[in-house]
Amino acid sequence: MRIAIRNGRVIDPASGRDEPADLAIAGDRIVAIGEKAAGFEAERTIEATGLVVAPGLVDLAARLREPGQEHEGMLESELAAAAAGGVTSLVCLPDTDPVLDEPGLVEMLKFRARKLSRCRVFPLGALTRRLEGQALTEMLELTEAGCVGFSQVDVPVTDTLVLQRALQYASTHGYAVWLRPQDAWLGKGVAASGAVATRLGLSGVPVAAETIALHTLFELVRATGARLHLCRLSSAAGVALLRQAKAEGLPVTADVSINSLHLTDVDIGYFNADMRLTPPLRQGADRAALQAALADGTIDALVSDHNPVAEDQKNLPFGEAEPGATGLELLLPLALRWGADRGLSLGRSLARVTCEPVRVLGDVLGSLASSAGRLVEGGVADICLFDPQAEWRVTPEALSSQGKHTPFAFGSTGMGLRGRVRTTLVAGTIAFDRRP
């Protein structure tokens, strides 16, 4: 289909373009931006006055809960949530049931996602079989099946010899390893160590759980040369170590979740299980360091850490509740809120959820690497149109995801957020359209 988007404010964070312009799409490509789009004959015209026309968002961490956990979320509902959130590419995690450790499972997931054509799905494969931290997976086969990297999600490899070998092997083939820095033993608590956990009598996760793991990982990266992506940093001390590692020139990148970026352990209040998250929410100084690191580029990308959790898994005492929160539909407004709080331009705020995560993924995206997360003539037409002024409240009814639990929906009214997606295009096809 030939689509014209007229009179929008076109923002391409990668090039710095931010101006009123028209945009012409034919097939799955953007064919013209600005004056060249003037005479374009469209079958459908989208009137975008007052809207921002931005690249579709790229989310480096979303659980779709398939296969195996369909009661928590399903491909259909969660990819609909992605589209409703303006997310056109997402990286999904391998801690499904069964674990994504076999090429057949990855191919099936990619196939089913492609059929829904709501969002591009890039799975991470398991780094070790069944995530058990013992035997390596067939990384070559998994990559051919479509995996973009290898991860242990929330199950640290406790055996450092295995970890070293996994990094050596991945590095042999140039595959990226995605790990959340967490010491297996110190990380066993349910809330961040500190005044809140002490007062509430919740078992704590000290900052050392993150920093010890970071020290270990950086040593192994030095020894193996493996490309490492650090998932969900949570502490100021972790940020400081990452900054040093980057200054040293280690091949590392990192992300932070919308939850750690905006919340602290004080938000746990009276045992609110919606604040039960992994990694746990830390203190104000940690949040400030994460916000600053995302602004100065020490942290490369902002992620939704989307994890739909069913009602019966959340309505439990805090420590027994399943960690996680829905997030795909909150990524855009929470990126904008962070940017607005810091006085950043829209383009700079959007970079952390568009072109920067694409840079983290790198060559593994193949031909997409040069145009996903950007608006370029001849590039893929993955586009998010949003109203930057629209205010909405995070209530269960306002979310497409099957997961209704989010820290941002507390109270009966939900938190007020600014910035709402109007239309999402994936490969030139309308994946989501909200009536104004």
Added chain:
Amino acid sequence: MLNRRNPQLNQHGELIHLLSIEGLPRAVLTQILDTAGTFLSVNEREVKKVPLLRGKSVFNLFFENSTRTRTTFEIAAKRLSADVLNLDIARSSTAKGESLLDTISNLSAMHADMFVVRHGESGAPHLIAQHCAPHVHVVNAGDGRHAHPTQGLLDMYTIRHYKRDFSQLSVAVVGDIVHSRVARSDIHGLTILGVPDIRAVGPKTLVPGDLAQMGVRVCHDMAEGIRDADVIIMLRLQNERMSGAMLPSAGEFFKSYGLTPEKLALAKPDAIVMHPGPINRGVEIDSAVADGRQSVILPQVTFGIAVRMAVMSTIAGNQA
């Protein structure tokens, strides 16, 4: 960000549940202690009953076993003329896979008026209070490491009984504080009632430095911790902590932190010794101290009934 109103108070600031001592106004605490004083005499009468909860059903929900605490709540409720049902949930419905809130819904359908809840997870009584019908009251009888507010209140009652004024006291809490809901409730109670000097005493594995964030002075040395104290609260050391990574042995703990007559001599001459029970003789406390003239461990038990009567009658009289 946003914190909701303290869930145990109604919009008039009256107590409708007792979930934790933390955040309660001093007047609410003082009123419960005063009310408990009036119930003490009831417990000494030949007919030990008052009709304040007549026709009400109190359900004791113990997800964790505790015969002693359950018994004191049962006695307190019966002396208020309530009907009491003891549900030993540790061995019934949760073992069959029923969720906590389903259990609560079922029991609510049996027209319970009050739940007395003991649970192994911190915050479980908050969850129940949030989800039960508005007329149902919840009393926390101990949740995880978080709170044991009736024990805290009876400890405050005991201290007030023997020391009268909180504003000049030095109180030492000794032992496994990090895992102790009693310690947390005591610390909150003491702070609210104006005790200027609260010391948390024990090894770093059981009394980590972050406890200072609760407004106490952390002491790893027993002599320093109890010197010139007016009140010494010894905590029970759980069996599972006596050998392992927390402590090498019960004997070694006793050597450093067990309360012996020699160590007690460091405290003020009229210091009182308290313990929430059941005591481990020769682990945290020497028999000579437990049975000695400064021990008020048995009066604590007596006061405990009156305090629980005061709590139940107070919250039952307030509406959500």
